[in-house]
Amino acid sequence: MRLKHLLFSLCCLPVAFTSQLRAQFPAPTKEELEMTSDPKAPGADAVYFYREETTDDSLHYHSVYARIKVLSEKGKELATVRIPYERHNFKVTDIKGRTIHSDGTAVPLTTKPSDLVDVKTKEVQINTAVFTLPSVEVGSILEYKFQIRYEDNVVNSPDWDVQQPYFVHKAHYAFLPAKGMYVITNSRGEALNRLMYGSVGGIGEKVSHKITGGYELDLTDIPAIPSEDWMPPQNSVNWRLQFYYTQYATGAEFWQKEGNRWQKEADHFAEPTKALRESVTQIVAANDSDDQKSRKIYAAVMKLDNTDFTREKSKAELKSEKLKQVKDAEDVWKQKSGSSDELALLYIALARAAGLHAYPMQIVNRNHAIFDPTLMSTSQLDDYVAIVSIDGKDVYLDPGQKMCPYGVLHWKHMLASGFRESDKGLGAGTTPATPYTTNLVDRIADLTIDPSGNVKGTIRFILRGQEALHWRQLSLRTDENEVKKQFNEEIRRELPEGVQADFNHFLGLPDYESNLLAMVDVSGTLANVTGKHLILPEEFFGAHAGHPFVSQDKRMTPIDVHFALMKQDAVTYHVPAEFTIENPPAPASIGWANHAAFKSSSTVKGNDIVATRTIGYNYTVLDSKEYGDLHDFYQKVAAADQQQIVLTRSQTARGN
Secondary structure, eight states: OHHHHHHHHHHTOOHHHHHHHHTSOOOOOHHHHHOOOOTTSTTOSEEEEEEEEEEETTTTEEEEEEEEEEOSTGGGGGGEEEEEEETTTEEEEEEEEEEEOTTSOEEEOOSOOEEEEEEEOSSOEEEEEEEEOSSOOTTOEEEEEEEEEEOTTOOOOOEEEOOOSSOEEEEEEEEEOOOTTOOOBOTTOOBOOEEEEEEESSGGGGOEEOTTSOEEEEEEEEOOOOOOTTOOOHHHHSOEEEEEEESOSSHHHHHHHHHHHHHHHHHHHTOOOHHHHHHHTTTSOTTOOHHHHHHHHHHHHHTSEETTTSOOOOHHHHHHTTOOOOOSHHHHHHHTEEOHHHHHHHHHHHHHHTTOEEEEEEEOOTTTOOOOTTSOOGGGOOEEEEEEEETTEEEEEOTTSTTOOTTOOOGGGTTOEEEEEETTEEEEEEOOOOOGGGSEEEEEEEEEEOTTSEEEEEEEEEEETHHHHHHHHHHHHSOHHHHHHHHHHHHHTTSOTTEEEEEEEEESSSOTTSOEEEEEEEEEEOSEEETTEEEEESOTTTSSSOOTTSSOSOOSSOEEOSSOEEEEEEEEEEOOTTEEEESOOOOEEEEETTTEEEEEEEEEETTEEEEEEEEEEOOSEEOGGGHHHHHHHHHHHHHHTTOEEEEEEOHHHHHO
């Protein structure tokens, strides 16, 4: 009888327990111990033999197990494991680990983990548990496991980040949802009676739903997280699968009902109250055009304190200043202060109070992710922008972005999708991108070359659009010395070797509607001296710059350059009187139809040489299939940038 009872109990064990049994430390194989490289991951510093994650929402724990092979010195970094967790509702337990040397010797983990505080406020505390496996060598096998346990009144539907920094041979994921006596509600008290999941990378179709009610995902040969220049946000390309509890049956129902809720809340906050209607009469004139009204209101909102660029006031400060917590746009206007989202909604409220057709739009921050309609979560939507209809045309505005010019969106809000209102009601929408002519960098250099090849002079940088916005916003967040340091670092990457730059100052920094001018002093050695010749780079800014997309032949991920851009260079070389020019470089013209263009030329005027260079690209996001054309274009640009100007000392000068 006891034997039958035991067999029955084993048969009824949940999915999570069987996963735990599989996660016990197995004996390493001879092949694993002797491995020095992995043909499935050539050149890798480490690989995962196996990785497992299990979440049991009935027993309230999440467990992780990993077995890793270290193949180089860099791979030893995986011996340090960091586990972030929310301090009050979660705790890290049952940490076990060991290091196995190539000869099979096992060294167990005996030290206790460190517990570091990352973020601490009155509402939340985020800690990180950290432990390091002992005696790690190249060739070692690392094994560890741990659990994160959470309170009985908490459910924790998992978010599986399947791709890791290194290749994974085999991985197993399991989830046993809460069931039975549990009633799951959201922050509004609404019952969440359905479980759904969304995925990136096509792995959702490989999930198996067990009779027991659990879900499992088994994968082999998982490539490492891609690491390429100018990638979209990792959240948008890395393989992942996210579960969530919901009250909706379909995605269409979710977005429709959540959209209606969002619209109601946004309109309530942006209500053009009597006080706002009275205030707006002090901003605009009755005979102003709609465009004039919109611009004046935008300027008024821009003058207010944006707490995303300073700091939000504490409850004590609000109390001492006899202010209350912000509940609507009228509160923001009275306090002359608000967050980026609050100021965007304030603009809409004031515009509506002035009789304009203005609409809120909440979008994903493109610096964080790309909107995924299959993932039923409004948490994707980060930021508000405003839309105002002027003469029947939608004008997109970013009043929550300090120093952002009228009619311009910060790049992280361009080509970003989300909810929007319009004359026709609620709908989905995507913000537009701006053409390359909106974002310009003019670099005008005046340089004097002496007979020894030394250079001294100045460079004027004229910045418009996103480049100017970046430095203006940075100046709000940090001090003058840090801005100077970062600007110097930025320009030194594009200057020839041997030339030093010293950023002097900005002109027009507070005037966000104007160009931003930066003055830079340069000095150093520029020309190579070979006998009677001085050799100068034709392209002062391009000859030694790191050209993107040249060294990499193939591309796995899409390309995201943030925004379209044009750079225009005009460099004047004042050369010594005793030198003449031999065969000035031929003009270059390179095009990639509908995408990018490059032109360069040199003109001789007495003892001056004026070299001009223009490169512009009118794309923002490209599919990896277009990488071949992109690679070809920049290879040609890199070759053109290597042209040189050869100066020859005259016979008379040599005789002296």
